[in-house]
Amino acid sequence: MRRISIGKERVGNIFKSFVEAELAVSGFTLTAPTVAERKSPGLRQGVYWFGNVEAYEPEQGFFAASTFWSFTHELDDGPPMAQGGNDRLSGVYPEGVMETGSLDEDRIVTALRRLVKSNLPLLNRFPDTVSLLSEAERYPGSAQYLLGLDALASRFNLAHCLETNGLKADAKEVYALIASMGGRNPNRLVRAYLSAAERHVKALSEEASS
Amino acid sequence: MKQSVQAQTDTALEFLRNAALSPVHITEEAVVLATNYVCSVTETRWVDVDAKTILNALDIYSADFRAEKDATVEGGYERFEQRVSALIHLNGLFEHCAAVFLEIPRKARPKSSAKRYDALRKQLKKHDDVHALRLLEEIGVRAMVKIEQFLVAHEYAKHADRDMPGAVIIVPRHGK
Numbered sequence: 001m002r003r004i005s006i007g008k009e010r011v012g013n014i015f016k017s018f019v020e021a022e023l024a025v026s027g028f029t030l031t032a033p034t035v036a037e038r039k040s041p042g043l044r045q046g047v048y049w050f051g052n053v054e055a056y057e058p059e060q061g062f063f064a065a066s067t068f069w070s071f072t073h074e075l076d077d078g079p080p081m082a083q084g085g086n087d088r089l090s091g092v093y094p095e096g097v098m099e100t101g102s103l104d105e106d107r108i109v110t111a112l113r114r115l116v117k118s119n120l121p122l123l124n125r126f127p128d129t130v131s132l133l134s135e136a137e138r139y140p141g142s143a144q145y146l147l148g149l150d151a152l153a154s155r156f157n158l159a160h161c162l163e164t165n166g167l168k169a170d171a172k173e174v175y176a177l178i179a180s181m182g183g184r185n186p187n188r189l190v191r192a193y194l195s196a197a198e199r200h201v202k203a204l205s206e207e208a209s210s
Numbered sequence: 211m212k213q214s215v216q217a218q219t220d221t222a223l224e225f226l227r228n229a230a231l232s233p234v235h236i237t238e239e240a241v242v243l244a245t246n247y248v249c250s251v252t253e254t255r256w257v258d259v260d261a262k263t264i265l266n267a268l269d270i271y272s273a274d275f276r277a278e279k280d281a282t283v284e285g286g287y288e289r290f291e292q293r294v295s296a297l298i299h300l301n302g303l304f305e306h307c308a309a310v311f312l313e314i315p316r317k318a319r320p321k322s323s324a325k326r327y328d329a330l331r332k333q334l335k336k337h338d339d340v341h342a343l344r345l346l347e348e349i350g351v352r353a354m355v356k357i358e359q360f361l362v363a364h365e366y367a368k369h370a371d372r373d374m375p376g377a378v379i380i381v382p383r384h385g386k
Contacts, residue, residue: 121282125234141230 005055006103008033011063014105015049018112023047026120032080040128042164045069047115048079051098058102065112066096067119069126071148071157074196089153089189092145094119129161152178152193159200172204215263221248222267233278236268238293245298257302261295303345304353308360310334310342323354330357 012033019028019036027038028047037046051063070078070091078091097115099107126132126146136143136158147161148154155178163171178197182190225247231240245264249256268275279287311319311330320326327350334343346353 118284121284122234125278125282135232135234139230139232139235142232142235145235146232 006053006061006108008053010105011049011051011053011103011108014108015112018109019047022113022116026124035079039072042072042129042160043069043127043132044072044076044078045123045127046079047112047119049112051103053103059100061103062098062100063103063108063111064096064098065115066093067115067123068093069123069132071129071160073156073160075153075156075192089150090148090157092148094122129164133158133161133165152181152190156193156197159197163200163204168204168207172201172208175200175204215260217252218248218254218259218263219267219270221251222264223270224251226267226271233268233272233275234282236275238290238297241268241294242297242301245301255302256298256305259298259302261291261298264298265291265294301356303342304356305360306342307334307346307353307357308364310337310339311357311361312364323358324351326358327351327354330354 015034015036016030019030023036028036029038031037031046034050035046035048037044039045046068047065048068049063049065052061053063068078068091070076073090075090077088081088096119097111099111126135132146136146143158144154147157155174159171159174159178162168162174175197179194179201182194185191185194222244225244226236229240229244241264244267245256245259248254248259248264272278276287279290283290307330310333311326314329314333318329320329327346331343331346334346
């Protein structure tokens, strides 16, 4: 069967050109070959791609692109930090786009345009931690879609948003709650969240008393 | 029992307030779930729910609802409104088809979706229900997935009436 290859490098160049031509105007810059992002205090918003673009059978090739926002604390695992979606816990990943089969520049650019058209309005609606925080407080049912699906990460992100916005006493309270949550849970990620929460409680306590 | 528009609005609002979702996250599918709840609680058939009632409840739920949809959804509020109306209408059709199918004696009801689809078409022809037949044929046999969900709900409701008076009927989710 015929094998096709568009190659990571070429897709990376297509993505780079797209970012410069169509995303720079919205404040995005390339930060990795697969990621373009913009920042506000405590938050990263990005557009990223992944896929099987090296040598592949026509039916096995795919190009996927999506958007994300991720909170810039020590447990930020948004692209390009973690390789696969299963390794990510901290950020929010709205649904993206995918092209399958034989890939070329036109199809990739069309997919990226589709993504920007459908997802950029959402990123623009929540450009900073203030907007995420106020919407999560007003609509608690949406908190998981604003601050993260994972209960622990979502709570940590809440504390991070509070801290970023100077609500340090509230942030400390949420961090303290997280620190008390895990008990003897041996899960590596849970332990990392608990330790981080403890460090924040300590730092905020020291800051308050100085 | 056909309930008042006010009761439908109040029930939709109860669902929306319990879910406490941002207007940004209230998708067409969430509205279908809200309508499903309205139908269950007020014992209303889907065909007796006017999409405008549900859309009105969304406006009451959030004064910013339309603006939020205009800002965050491709096609804005207008497209959202069209899709919600279409989905409610479509669920009404599926519910109606399920009721027509249930007129077929239990032992004569085919098991496979394809045969059920043919049997339903025959039944609709028998009623001279040209409108429902045309819509059903436009969708084709894949409509049976949704119609069968209503069949399950009908069966469950029958059992609930007989064995569990006052039980809440949980109707399966109807998505896109």
